Amino acid sequence: MNDDYLWDKSGEPDPEIVRLERLLGEFRHKHQPLQTAVARNWYRYAAAVTLVIAAGAWWLLPGEPRVSWDVASVQGAPRVGTNAIGKTGKLSAGEYLETDANAVAKLEVGKIGEVTVDPNSRLTLVKSRGNEHRLSLQRGVIHAFIWAPPRQFFVDTPSAVAVDLGCQYTLSVDDSGDGLLTVETGWVAFEARGRESFIPAGAACATTRAMGPGVPYYLDSTEEFRDAIRTGNMRSASALARPRDAMTLWHMLSRVPQAEREAIYTQMAAIAPPPNGVTREGVLALQQPMMDQWWDSLGLDSANWWRKWKSDWRQ
Amino acid sequence: MQEEISHDDGLVSAARDGNRTAFGRLYEKYARMVHGILLSRVPRTEVDDLLQDVFLLAMRRLPSLREAGAFGSWLAMIARNRATDFHRSSQVLMELREDALTQPALRPEALAILETIQRLPEAYRETLVLRLVEGMTGPEIAERTGLTPQSVRVNLHRGMKQLRENL
Numbered sequence: 255m256n257d258d259y260l261w262d263k264s265g266e267p268d269p270e271i272v273r274l275e276r277l278l279g280e281f282r283h284k285h286q287p288l289q290t291a292v293a294r295n296w297y298r299y300a301a302a303v304t305l306v307i308a309a310g311a312w313w314l315l316p317g318e319p320r321v322s323w324d325v326a327s328v329q330g331a332p333r334v335g336t337n338a339i340g341k342t343g344k345l346s347a348g349e350y351l352e353t354d355a356n357a358v359a360k361l362e363v364g365k366i367g368e369v370t371v372d373p374n375s376r377l378t379l380v381k382s383r384g385n386e387h388r389l390s391l392q393r394g395v396i397h398a399f400i401w402a403p404p405r406q407f408f409v410d411t412p413s414a415v416a417v418d419l420g421c422q423y424t425l426s427v428d429d430s431g432d433g434l435l436t437v438e439t440g441w442v443a444f445e446a447r448g449r450e451s452f453i454p455a456g457a458a459c460a461t462t463r464a465m466g467p468g469v470p471y472y473l474d475s476t477e478e479f480r481d482a483i484r485t486g487n488m489r490s491a492s493a494l495a496r497p498r499d500a501m502t503l504w505h506m507l508s509r510v511p512q513a514e515r516e517a518i519y520t521q522m523a524a525i526a527p528p529p530n531g532v533t534r535e536g537v538l539a540l541q542q543p544m545m546d547q548w549w550d551s552l553g554l555d556s557a558n559w560w561r562k563w564k565s566d567w568r569q
Numbered sequence: 570m571q572e573e574i575s576h577d578d579g580l581v582s583a584a585r586d587g588n589r590t591a592f593g594r595l596y597e598k599y600a601r602m603v604h605g606i607l608l609s610r611v612p613r614t615e616v617d618d619l620l621q622d623v624f625l626l627a628m629r630r631l632p633s634l635r636e637a638g639a640f641g642s643w644l645a646m647i648a649r650n651r652a653t654d655f656h657r658s659s660q661v662l663m664e665l666r667e668d669a670l671t672q673p674a675l676r677p678e679a680l681a682i683l684e685t686i687q688r689l690p691e692a693y694r695e696t697l698v699l700r701l702v703e704g705m706t707g708p709e710i711a712e713r714t715g716l717t718p719q720s721v722r723v724n725l726h727r728g729m730k731q732l733r734e735n736l
Contacts, residue, residue, distance in 0.1 A: 257722075257726060260700070260707075260725050260726070260729055261706070261707040261708075261722055261725060262706040262707050262708055263706055270733070271701070271729070274682060274701050274732075275701055275704065277676065277678060277679040277682060278679060278682060278683060278701045278702045279702070279704070280676070280679055281608060281613055281679070281683060281702050282601075282604075282702055282703055282704060283600055283601045283604035283605070283620075283703060365618075365621050365622065365625060366621060399592075399593070401593070401596055401621065401624055401625075421593075422590060422593055438590050439590050439593040439594075440593070
């Protein structure tokens, strides 16, 4: 037996161990969408129901459990509907949670995470079943911390849907329905009306009722760069971009009119040269394989998986 | 390894103070270890759910962890206890399950090997799953679980010997 290889994978690989690694690798921990316990255990409920029927005790069949999330008051008196919750309470699908200027609440998102609701916020639990947990944030600020794999937690806002890709983020919505999403760890996708933004840790993205999701930008970019983004002056912003801001320019390419795209391309090519096979003509025509290839070359940590998950939640 | 532990100290202290980014990093670092520990003890179809339970429990109990540097061994203990609880509470339901209904087709040979490992003594099966399934090296297993490198090496050696005999 080659003990060195077994110990630290050094030395001559032991063929038998290599074979076992290859075969057993399919059970390895991987970041793929999971379902909650209720959905994963459907066969157990089905089996239990079958036994009950077999016993003739049809009247014992359970109804579909009413899904609700635990709510805790962190400060003040949060309300579910019109009722103050005291220290703890439940938020069921269809009900809304509201905090006044002095109240803060914490929600447990099934078994997959938690959401802190800041003062002056109102949200509704839309759905929590299977692998879809969905809130609607009408106004206010929430801080979400989701430890489940991506694509299970969604927050609808008046102007975009925030799709959790395994992360921690803050989402605010003002009285006009415009919003701002800031990502602290992982990734979040912002989507509405065919526009998509992919926001990595350390970046933010605004969304408006008029336009939907804007382009994401890193919070450590220059103030001038961020101002140009906020005012929609993409051409000026692109001229101020650092190499790290290529992530922003990549999003700009598909948002600007054709006439402006060439200038954005030139700026992006200067700070993040396109890889072999990516041509100016292809990018200006927004050919998806070339856009993807250029994105991959940006060296963003999770570039390999975000597209897969994007395609999953579009299905 | 000393650097790793110091780094954990900072992450655990920050997480204990409510820093979620720090907890997220601990999750990223230790998810594989917890997955392996669970997989060595419970049916593989239960592992993903229990993995979430373990981290949820850990987050809630973090204030009770006195020694930040012991996070890995503390988390490993939570995972082992959660697996034990699972077996206590699901004896009947275990018999009702049909893995084939819920899982994509898996290679029979791989399943047979995994089941053989799951029947080995506890110390061997956990170490072997972390090495052969999760792809961790012996030094990594020792660093994450808090076991001594000597114990891990012995467990790997003896476990592999038994596995070869049983296959």
